[in-house]
């Protein structure tokens with residue numbers, strides 16, 4: 001294993017949220033530029049490793065012959081490609097992005113590749129494996145007011161092109177996160193966004209008030225895919241008014257850059273995204289997992305201890321693309337895309353539908369080096385095309401005129 005820069009990552013070890021789970025057979029993704037990467041064991045961070053059907057990358061799924069008349073999805077060509085271009089030196093490509101332009105200078109990332117909440121622990125767990133400070137930003141594990149032990153096992157299972165998890169927000173609680181990790185984060189160059197969850201608006205505000213002003217906390221990512229106990233367990237994320245109310249309450253509680261994470265489990269995402277922007281979010285991140293279940297064929301009963309799980313990985317990427325496409329047309333704050341990112345093509349596709357940055361999640365379980373490889377590949381891609389930044393790639397797939405908000409819900413266009 002390559003020796004990493006000696007940054008302080010040797011903080012307190014956390015028990016993996018996946019400890020005791022069956023190990024999933026995930027194959028290391030194959031990069032267009034680099035081939036299959038090594039798959040170091042990352043025990044403490046709970047990253048399942050090994051060989052299997054490969055949910056880490058969707059690249060392989062793009063290669064089958066397409067029926068006549070089908071537009072190829074691979075080999076992205078959204079900008080002048082091929083042929084000699086006046087290439088710029090890769091080192092001269094500026095991949096920086098401002099994720100909170102409403103708060104100038106508060107959340108400028110050196111590159112647009114983040115790691116997604118719940119898939120990279122608190123960052124410290126990966127210090128021996130990845131040069132974490134080269135990441136654009138780290139979204140840490142979901143953090144609640146009080147410690148949570150999470151859902152009963154089994155909590156993860158592999159699915160075609162993805163995985164289902166029902167970790168249940170296992171975490172040590174915000175006070176422990178501040179005590180154990182923030183001092184380490186404060187010494188890092190990479191911004192750490194604390195992913196915040198709660199069961200009531202007071203919960204969210206309580207967590208955020210504790211995080212406000214803590215050195216090492218660069219911003220908040222609000223996970224609103226949580227049941228709102230005050231509304232019979234209806235998730236904040238699926239109720240426009242509740243999504244706006246929790247965003248506004250958190251906005252009042254902190255001056256920290258505030259990203260709000262959308263759920264795909266809604267009929268029409270656009271009114272919800274607009275309400276969140278109006279309530280004061282600095283950026284939107286999308287998407288969280290899709291709700292799903294698996295059946296244990298031996299018993300005929302639900303497989304996951306919690307029955308329901310969240311689907312992630314390449315299988316959800318088309319949904320993520322559709323939601324980012326729709327959201328980018330109705331908000332003017334930055335959109336950060338999440339969902340099945342494992343290869344450069346995925347990054348380019350998400351940029352094309354309007355994201356200015358991406359988060360990598362499930363792919364990390366197969367290969368923790370994916371995010372940094374994507375940074376290098378995006379830089380090389382821009383350089384080869386004479387682009388001094390990736391920003392000209394943003395929004396090329398969007399219609400010239402923004403789509404009219406739909407009163408009918410999602411339009412299916414077969």
Ligand SMILES: Cc1cc2nc3c(=O)[nH]c(=O)nc-3n(C[C@H](O)[C@H](O)[C@H](O)COP(=O)(O)O)c2cc1C
Pocket residue numbers: 116117118119141142143165167169195222223261287288289311312313314316338339340341359360361362363
């Ligand atoms: C094991 C696991 C744990 C997760 N935990 C969280 C969490 O605590 N908070 C959150 O907002 N999202 C959580 N997510 C969702 C991811 O951050 C991401 O939105 C989702 O997995 C889609 O991205 P992907 O397909 O790249 O994995 C989790 C996902 C997985 C697979």
